[in-house]
Amino acid sequence: MIQGDTNPSVAGILTDAFLGGALQYLPASSAIFTTPLKSFSLGSQGLAIGTDGTVQVVNISGRSYYDDGAPL
Numbered sequence: 001m002i003q004g005d006t007n008p009s010v011a012g013i014l015t016d017a018f019l020g021g022a023l024q025y026l027p028a029s030s031a032i033f034t035t036p037l038k039s040f041s042l043g044s045q046g047l048a049i050g051t052d053g054t055v056q057v058v059n060i061s062g063r064s065y066y067d068d069g070a071p072l
Helices: 016-022
Strands: 046-049 055-058
Touching: none
Parallel strands: none
Antiparallel strands: 046 055
C-alpha cells in the first residue's frame, strides 16, 4: 500500500526487499505506518525512512540532470 499510494510512485525507492525485510516486523504503531507521507512539507528537502520505522525530513538534495552545465 505504501508503494502504490503515492504520487509520484515510490516503488523504485521503497523496494519489496526493504518493505518485506526491514519493515515487515515493525509494530503497527510505527511512524511509517501511521503518518501519511503527504503530511510532510518537504520543499527542497528529502524524506528519510529508517529501518526502525521512523520517518524524518532530512536536508539533502540532488540534481535532475547529468552534465547540464549547472555548477556542482
